[in-house]
Amino acid sequence: MGTTTSKVRCDAPPLPPPGQTSLPPPEAPPKADEASQSISDAAAAAYVMPTSSIPNPGPYEGATMPSKRITSVDTHEGFKMDIQKMLSPYFVAIHSFGLGMPQPDGKNRSYSFITQVSDDNGIFMTNIDIEKRAVMGRMHRALFGGIAMAKVQCSVSPEGSNDQLLGELDFGGMTWTGNLKYGSMGGGRVYGMNYYQGITQRLAMGGEGMYIAANGNMLSSYTLKYEMPAPAADDELPSSTSSITPEAPPQAQQLENQPSSWMCAQLHPTQGMFNMHYKRVVTPNRVTLGAELNMTPTLESTVMLGAEFNLTRSKVALGIDGTGKLQSTLETKLGRVPGVPTLNFSSEVDFASDSMKFGYGLNVG
Numbered sequence: 001m002g003t004t005t006s007k008v009r010c011d012a013p014p015l016p017p018p019g020q021t022s023l024p025p026p027e028a029p030p031k032a033d034e035a036s037q038s039i040s041d042a043a044a045a046a047y048v049m050p051t052s053s054i055p056n057p058g059p060y061e062g063a064t065m066p067s068k069r070i071t072s073v074d075t076h077e078g079f080k081m082d083i084q085k086m087l088s089p090y091f092v093a094i095h096s097f098g099l100g101m102p103q104p105d106g107k108n109r110s111y112s113f114i115t116q117v118s119d120d121n122g123i124f125m126t127n128i129d130i131e132k133r134a135v136m137g138r139m140h141r142a143l144f145g146g147i148a149m150a151k152v153q154c155s156v157s158p159e160g161s162n163d164q165l166l167g168e169l170d171f172g173g174m175t176w177t178g179n180l181k182y183g184s185m186g187g188g189r190v191y192g193m194n195y196y197q198g199i200t201q202r203l204a205m206g207g208e209g210m211y212i213a214a215n216g217n218m219l220s221s222y223t224l225k226y227e228m229p230a231p232a233a234d235d236e237l238p239s240s241t242s243s244i245t246p247e248a249p250p251q252a253q254q255l256e257n258q259p260s261s262w263m264c265a266q267l268h269p270t271q272g273m274f275n276m277h278y279k280r281v282v283t284p285n286r287v288t289l290g291a292e293l294n295m296t297p298t299l300e301s302t303v304m305l306g307a308e309f310n311l312t313r314s315k316v317a318l319g320i321d322g323t324g325k326l327q328s329t330l331e332t333k334l335g336r337v338p339g340v341p342t343l344n345f346s347s348e349v350d351f352a353s354d355s356m357k358f359g360y361g362l363n364v365g
Helices: 032-046 065-071 250-255
Strands: 078-088 091-099 109-119 122-129 134-143 148-156 164-172 176-185 188-198 203-212 217-229 260-268 273-283 287-295 301-310 314-321 325-333 342-350 355-364
Touching: 065 260, 065 273, 065 287, 065 301, 065 314
Parallel strands: 078 355
Antiparallel strands: 078 091, 091 109, 109 122, 122 134, 134 148, 148 164, 164 176, 176 188, 188 203, 203 217, 217 260, 260 273, 273 287, 287 301, 301 314, 314 325, 325 342, 342 355
C-alpha cells in the first residue's frame, strides 16, 4: 500500500488549535484620512455656537432712525419719477427725473443716473447728477469672512466746496458694534469713532467722537436706548420665560410681533443739545406713532409728531411740528403682483408762513 503525502503551503495562515473553530481575520486599522474625519465630526458635534440673550444693538448711526423715519416725512414739490431696471441679478440701473422741484442753484429740474452692483460680500454704487455735474460713489465690502465691513464714500463737483473722501470700518460682536472713520471733508481731515453696547435685552448705550480739522470742531454724542412691550388693555404681557427660546434673541421674539414702546435719548455736549425720541407700535405692521423733542441751552425747543399707517397695498404717513407745519404722503401700489409701479402723492402746509406745496411721483421697477 502506498503512502499519501500532504503538501503544506508555506504562505497559508496557521491552523487553529485542536478543538477550536477558525477565528475571523483581524480588522484592518482605519486609514489616516478616515480617522481624522471621525475626529473632526466628533469635534463638530461637541462644539456649540456661543449665544447671548443680549441682542446686537446695530450700528450707532442708526440708533435714532426708528423714530426719525416716522417723524421726518419725506415730501417733495412737483413731479418725480424713478425708473429701475434689473440688468442682471447683481446689477441695477436707476433713472431719476424731477420737474418743478426747486433746487439750491435756482433750477427747477433734475436728473440722476444711479447704478448699483451687489453680491454676497458687498455693494458698489455710483450716482451721477447731470444738472449739478456732480459724481458720488459708495463701496461696502465684507472683510475677514464677514467679521468687519469696509466702507468708502466720495463725492466730487466742479465747485469743490463739498468734495469729500471718507473711509470707514465697521466691526462688532454678538452684543456690540464699533466704527472707525478717517477721511477728508471740507478741505480738512476727519477722524471719528463710535461704540454701541447692548447692556440688557432691552437697554443699549453708546457714544461717538469726531474731530473735523477744517474748522477745529470736536464733536461728541452719547446715546441711551430702551425698548419694552406695551400691550393694550385687553392684551396679555407674554411671560419672560415661556416665549424665549435659544434659537433667537429674546428681545426679537417678544417685541417683533406685538405692541411695543421704544425710547432713545441723545446728548451732544459740544453743541449743548439734548434730543428725545419715542416710537410706539400700536398695531404691528399696521399703525406706528412717533415723537421727537430737541432742546438747546437757550431753552429753545422743537417738537415733531408723526404717524404711519400701513394698509394692504398702500401706506399713509403724517407729520406735524411745533410751528404748525403739516406734512403728509400717500403711497399705493398699482397692482397686486410684485414689481408693479408705485404711485405717490405728497403735500406740505405751513400755517405760519401761509404756504402750501404739492407733489406727485411714480416709481417703476
